Amino acid sequence: xxxxxxxxxxxxxxxxxxxxxxxxxxxxxxxxxxxxxxxxxxxxxxxxxxxxxxxxxxxxxxxxxxxxxxxxxxxxxxxxxxxxxxxxxxxxxxxxxxxxxxxxxxxxxxxxxxxxxxxxxxxxxxxxxxxxxxxxxxxxxxxxxxxxxxxxxxxxxxxxxxxxxxxxxxxxxxxxxxxxxxxxxxxxxxxxxxxxxxxxxxxxxxxxxxxxxxxxxxxxxxxxxxxxxxxxxxxxxxxxxxxxxxxxxxxxxxxxxxxxxxxxxxxxxxxxxxxxxxxxxxxxxxxxxxxxxxxxxxxxxxxxxxxxxxxxxxxxxxxxxxxxxxxxxxxxxxxxxxxxxxxxxxxxxxxxxxxxxxxxxxxxxxxxxxxxxxxxxxxxxxxxxxxxxxxxxxxxxxxxxxxxxxxxxxxxxxxxxxxxxxxxxxxxxxxxxxxxxxxxxxxxxxxxxxxxxxxxxxxxxxxxxxxxxxxxxxxxxxxxxxxxxxxxxxxxxxxxxxxxxxxxx
Amino acid sequence: xxxxxxxxxxxxxxxxxxxxxxxxxxxxxxxxxxxxxxxxxxxxxxxxxxxxxxxxxxxxxxxxxxxxxxxxxxxxxxxxxxxxxxxxxxxxxxxxxxxxxxxxxxxxxxxxxxxxxxxxxxxxxxxxxxxxxxxxxxxx
Amino acid sequence: xxxxxxxxxxxxxxxxxxxxxxxxxxxxxxxxxxxxxxxxxxxxxxxxxxxxxxxxxxxxxxxxxxxxxxxxxxxxxxxxxxxxxxxxxxxxxxxxxxxxxxxxxxxxxxxxxxxxxxxxxxxxxxxxxxxxxxxxxxxxxxxxxxxxxxxxxxxxxxxxxxxxxxxxxxxxxxxxxxxxxxxxxxxxxxxxxxxxxxxxxxxxxxxxxxxxxxxxxxxxxxxxxxxxxxxxxxxxxxxxxxxxxxxxxxxxxxxxxxxxxxxxxxxxxxxxxxxxxxxxxxxxxxxxxxxxxxxxxxxxxxxxxxxxxxxxxxxxxxxxxxxxxxxxxxxxxxxxxxxxxxxxx
Numbered sequence: 001x002x003x004x005x006x007x008x009x010x011x012x013x014x015x016x017x018x019x020x021x022x023x024x025x026x027x028x029x030x031x032x033x034x035x036x037x038x039x040x041x042x043x044x045x046x047x048x049x050x051x052x053x054x055x056x057x058x059x060x061x062x063x064x065x066x067x068x069x070x071x072x073x074x075x076x077x078x079x080x081x082x083x084x085x086x087x088x089x090x091x092x093x094x095x096x097x098x099x100x101x102x103x104x105x106x107x108x109x110x111x112x113x114x115x116x117x118x119x120x121x122x123x124x125x126x127x128x129x130x131x132x133x134x135x136x137x138x139x140x141x142x143x144x145x146x147x148x149x150x151x152x153x154x155x156x157x158x159x160x161x162x163x164x165x166x167x168x169x170x171x172x173x174x175x176x177x178x179x180x181x182x183x184x185x186x187x188x189x190x191x192x193x194x195x196x197x198x199x200x201x202x203x204x205x206x207x208x209x210x211x212x213x214x215x216x217x218x219x220x221x222x223x224x225x226x227x228x229x230x231x232x233x234x235x236x237x238x239x240x241x242x243x244x245x246x247x248x249x250x251x252x253x254x255x256x257x258x259x260x261x262x263x264x265x266x267x268x269x270x271x272x273x274x275x276x277x278x279x280x281x282x283x284x285x286x287x288x289x290x291x292x293x294x295x296x297x298x299x300x301x302x303x304x305x306x307x308x309x310x311x312x313x314x315x316x317x318x319x320x321x322x323x324x325x326x327x328x329x330x331x332x333x334x335x336x337x338x339x340x341x342x343x344x345x346x347x348x349x350x351x352x353x354x355x356x357x358x359x360x361x362x363x364x365x366x367x368x369x370x371x372x373x374x375x376x377x378x379x380x381x382x383x384x385x386x387x388x389x390x391x392x393x394x395x396x397x398x399x400x401x402x403x404x405x406x407x408x409x410x411x412x413x414x415x416x417x418x419x420x421x422x423x424x425x426x427x428x429x430x431x432x433x434x435x436x437x438x439x440x441x442x443x444x445x446x447x448x449x450x451x452x453x454x455x456x457x458x459x460x461x462x463x464x465x466x467x468x469x470x471x472x473x474x475x476x477x478x479x480x481x482x483x484x485x486x487x488x489x490x491x492x493x494x495x496x497x498x499x500x501x502x503x504x505x
Numbered sequence: 506x507x508x509x510x511x512x513x514x515x516x517x518x519x520x521x522x523x524x525x526x527x528x529x530x531x532x533x534x535x536x537x538x539x540x541x542x543x544x545x546x547x548x549x550x551x552x553x554x555x556x557x558x559x560x561x562x563x564x565x566x567x568x569x570x571x572x573x574x575x576x577x578x579x580x581x582x583x584x585x586x587x588x589x590x591x592x593x594x595x596x597x598x599x600x601x602x603x604x605x606x607x608x609x610x611x612x613x614x615x616x617x618x619x620x621x622x623x624x625x626x627x628x629x630x631x632x633x634x635x636x637x638x639x640x641x642x643x644x645x
Numbered sequence: 646x647x648x649x650x651x652x653x654x655x656x657x658x659x660x661x662x663x664x665x666x667x668x669x670x671x672x673x674x675x676x677x678x679x680x681x682x683x684x685x686x687x688x689x690x691x692x693x694x695x696x697x698x699x700x701x702x703x704x705x706x707x708x709x710x711x712x713x714x715x716x717x718x719x720x721x722x723x724x725x726x727x728x729x730x731x732x733x734x735x736x737x738x739x740x741x742x743x744x745x746x747x748x749x750x751x752x753x754x755x756x757x758x759x760x761x762x763x764x765x766x767x768x769x770x771x772x773x774x775x776x777x778x779x780x781x782x783x784x785x786x787x788x789x790x791x792x793x794x795x796x797x798x799x800x801x802x803x804x805x806x807x808x809x810x811x812x813x814x815x816x817x818x819x820x821x822x823x824x825x826x827x828x829x830x831x832x833x834x835x836x837x838x839x840x841x842x843x844x845x846x847x848x849x850x851x852x853x854x855x856x857x858x859x860x861x862x863x864x865x866x867x868x869x870x871x872x873x874x875x876x877x878x879x880x881x882x883x884x885x886x887x888x889x890x891x892x893x894x895x896x897x898x899x900x901x902x903x904x905x906x907x908x909x910x911x912x913x914x915x916x917x918x919x920x921x922x923x924x925x926x927x928x929x930x931x932x933x934x935x936x937x938x939x940x941x942x943x944x945x946x947x948x949x950x951x952x953x954x955x956x957x958x959x960x961x962x963x964x965x966x967x968x969x970x971x972x973x974x975x976x977x978x979x980x981x982x983x984x985x986x987x988x989x990x
Contacts, residue, residue, distance in 0.1 A: 032629070036629065036630070039630075039636070041556060042705075042706055042707055043634070043706050044634075045707070045710060046706035046715075047634065047635060047706070048584055048706040049712075049715065050715045050718075050719045059855065067589065124681070137936035139858075140858055140861050140862035141862055142736060142862070143615050143859060143862050143863075144848075144859075144864060145865030164561075166958070167554060167557055167558060167561070170550075170554050170556065171515060171551065171554040171555065171558060171822055174519070174547050174550050174551035174554060175515060176549060177517065177543065177547045178518060178519070178522045178544060178547055178548060179552065181522070181540075181543055181544050183739075184739070184740060185540050186770075186825045186826070186849060186851055187825070187826060187849045188534070188539065188540050188828035188849075189825060189828075189831075189849075189988060190530055190540040191772055192525075192544070192597075193522070193544075194523065194527075194739075197741045197744055198737065198738070198739050198774065199738060199743060199748055200739075200776070201738065201739030201742055201743075201772060202737065202738030202739045202740075202742075202743060216576070216580075219576050220573040220574070220576055220577070222574045223570070223573045223575055224508070224570050224572060224573055238638075256673055262520060305969070321632060321644070323858070323861070324857075324878065325855075325856040325857055325858045325861075326855045329707065332707055332852070333706070333707035333853060335711050335854070336707065339873060339955040339956060340712075340716075340952075340955055342955060344877045344880060345877045346877015346878050346880060346881050346883075347877065347878065347881035347883055348880055348881045349877070350879065380701075391604070391608045391610075392604065392608075392618060393622065394576060394603070394608075395576075395579070395600040395603035395604060396622060397600060398576050398579055398580060398583075398599070398603075398619070399583075399596040399597075399599060399622050399626075401580075401601050402580060402583060402584075402592075402596060403592065403596060403630055403638075405591065405635075406638070406639075407630060407634075407636045408734060409735070409736070409737050409738060409743075410636065410637055410734060410736055411706070411738065412584070412587070412599065413735065413743075415580075415584060416584070418582075419577065419580050419581075422577075423574075423577055426569075426573065427511065428511055430507075430565075430569055431507060431508045431511055431565050432563075433511070447541070449542075449543050450849075450851065451536075452537075452538055452542075452929075453537050453849075454848050454849070454850070454862065455540055456536060456537030456538060457536075457537055457820065457846055457847070457848040457849075458820055458846075458848055458864060458865065460536055460817065460818060460846065461535075461536025461537055475763040478850070479540060495613055635732065635733075637699070637732055638735040
């Protein structure tokens with residue numbers, strides 16, 4: 001209960017007027033940065049870091065942390081309304097969010113997104129408060145072989161996302177893996193598949209890929225819409241955006257489940273919010289109610305993805321605060337911030353700077369509530385966007401795609417990439433090749449390739465390393481159980497049915 | 506037919522990746538998977554699935570309308586304009602031009618929306634979030 | 646009921662935006678007053694910038710070079726050393742190649758400066774990039790970072806001697822973690838191997854944080870990191886530092902740690918410098934102005950307290966000529982090291 005007392009003191013710190021406004025300012029900025037395609041939390045936090053040098057460290061990190069988790073709320077807006085994920089963790093939100101929008105349920109999708117973000121975030125913070133240091137230590141047990149087995153598990157799970165044609169889903173999964181191998185490989189330092197282009201040396205950037213595959217191909221699709229296809233004629237009110245009791249019942253279980261899983265994913269080294277939302281969406285697709293309809297516009301899909309990315313964002317604070325090890329790109333920037341403010345990030349931070357530590361944790365509870373209120377208040381304005389006629393939407397979204405793709409690396413090359421990928425995405429989607437598996441595989445491939453090589457380096461070329469380490473072995477056997485057994489059992493049952501059918505009594 | 510063209514394209518991609526992976530980047534180096542390991546394995550898998558797609562040849566009756574490629578032309582023109590006018594003016598001008606000449610909106614309406622886009626890019630991306638946008642002849 | 650609720654929310658939101666707006670205004674006003682107070686030329690050199698300066702960082706936001714550039718930009722503007730705005734521009738990609746090409750394209754520009762570090766110039770050679778050290782104008786170096794060789798607290802090795810003895814007993818089986826292959830960490834590991842005549846296995850991770858996680862988790866036997874990346878762990882007693890690759894012993898918590906040279910390994914000094922370069926054909930008076938301005942910046946308390954100290958760096962100041970020699974010497978020795986490692990043919 002000691003941590004509970006400290007947490008109460010933390011609330012005292014966080015509720016000072018200055019810190020409260022810092023959280024509020026961070027929340028507004030985070031939502032906006034998140035909603036802008038091409039700009040993510042890393043950019044937002046890095047840009048504002050120098051502004052915070054004059055502030056007391058507690059105020060500074062309260063503001064920056066607020067930017068980070070508010071960003072997860074904002075990213076879902078453009079994903080739901082325009083099919084352009086504002087930030088990479090919002091990719092999974094678009095899968096169900098945009099179809100909902102097309103059915104005229106944008107308000108409900110946004111509401112679901114905000115509520116689940118809040119639930120996921122709060123679960124993440126609760127776990128962080130009471131189990132943070134313990135979990136961070138567990139995270140350390142995940143070395144390269146464990147990470148490899150975990151990601152392989154996730155990669156094989158893409159099968160659940162494949163949609164109508166498993167064959168075409170597999171095809172795009174493989175294409176995504178190959179695209180991810182472009183650029184300098186971290187573990188061997190080789191430059192691969194750059195074909196002489198300096199820009200390709202860095203690899204293909206994920207956000208332009210997403211903007212092209214989702215956003216721009218959507219614009220091309222819109223050109224073929226008939227009049228009024230996307231325009232919502234009747235005025236959407238906040239009342240219609242609210243969820244009914246039965247809908248809330250549908251949202252809560254996936255949000256809680258995803259919140260817990262997302263937090264754990266966020267804690268693992270180098271995972272972060274994007275992987276978090278992928279994993280929770282996959283879990284929902286496998287075990288949730290309404291799982292067959294996932295991807296066609298169900299609120300459970302939005303809930304799983306949003307709760308997943310918010311809780312993972314909270315989870316990635318655990319290794320940062322209790323070990324001084326950044327768990328994601330954004331927390332790496334925050335780590336730099338801690339040093340700039342004169343704090344030494346590391347295992348002693350909690351004991352040396354209790355006011356800072358607990359003030360931050362407490363502010364995350366308050367900040368999350370502030371972000372929720374702000375985000376809910378924005379819904380009426382946001383759904384107004386949908387009343388803009390398609391004819392006007394087409395050029396405006398195109399302009400946003402261009403600016404967004406450019407802003408990722410301040411490089412026109414990414415705009416060319418966005419355009420090419422968009423055209424390819426449009427054509428292959430016309431022929432029922434799903435693009436979500438491609439993006440998922442693209443994100444997971446670098447980690448799996450790196451951890452595979454690292455494992456072999458660790459074991460001097462001995463492949464048994466994957467089976468002799470307990471966590472890795474467990475993950476691999478679970479994978480066998482999930483993927484290899486069911487088809488065999490299915491085959492066996494079928495045979496049995498045939499034989500029993502063949503011998504009628 | 507188009508589906509087969511896509512599959513042939515994917516077959517080629519898989520082939521190039523597997524070939525370069527094997528010849529250039531190495532399948533197995535220093536007791537571990539080399540830079541070519543994943544490209545070779547997955548490249549071959551992609552070739553296999555592409556062949557199955559070709560053989561199955563599902564007839565999908567979803568023709569691609571030429572209209573869908575108008576935004577592509579728009580982006581190409583905008584990219585050219587960015588070189589001379591900078592990002593802020595070029596994007597606004599693209600929106601204006603599209604609305605006026607493609608959608609037959611009035612000059613005033615198209616102008617206001619185009620200007621709005623330019624101001625939004627300038628205000629939010631350039632000034633507030635400090636994204637250094639490409640500038641053109643007029644220095645913005 | 647709902648109407649009232651939504652009005653309340655709207656008011657809250659407007660309030661938030663007003664606060665946001667105020668924050669923005671404050672920053673804006675501060676900038677203006679800075680500009681006014683330094684309206685008169687602060688130097689007696691002929692050239693003084695009159696429009697915003699572009700500060701190119703060839704790496705992404707949040708990395709070491711980015712932090713360096715943003716800290717320097719802040720020191721320069723807030724101490725009235727530069728009378729104009731400085732825009733930090735990230736041009737990441739291709740281990741610095743994209744940003745380097747951009748710098749070279751600004752030939753003769755008076756308003757461009759860029760960060761320049763070891764990895765950037767060696768990667769240019771290793772990748773046969775169009776733009777390398779020869780294509781830019783070296784300007785200055787304001788800080789030097791080094792490397793610490795460490796093991797986990799529960800490792801059986803307490804000293805470098807014990808580690809070396811174990812490595813000699815079982816050649817090629819001890820693992821050493823560091824960042825990407827061909828990086829500064831990898832070169833440092835190669836120097837240590839060569840200096841002690843041992844053979845260890847390098848395991849590449851994605852940045853210092855992951856290296857430390859791997860050491861703490863017991864996934865590698867030893868690892869390399871910059872001091873600022875591991876001081877927190879050292880204070881908490883989670884790691885043991887066996888040696889440092891600097892010329893002399895470092896200060897602070899690392900004062901007790903011997904250098905590799907003291908331990909008997911020659912040629913094991915690795916300098917990771919944080920320098921700056923300007924585009925080719927930058928006018929001489931601009932270079933002079935920068936040299937003078939950067940010298941003043943390096944002497945400010947702001948720079949020492951807010952950048953050098955928290956990052957555990959060794960402060961220094963090199964003139965453009967000294968910088969030219971330093972960078973070229975560093976490049977030559979590191980290229981030969983990379984050649985030994987098989988990264989450059």
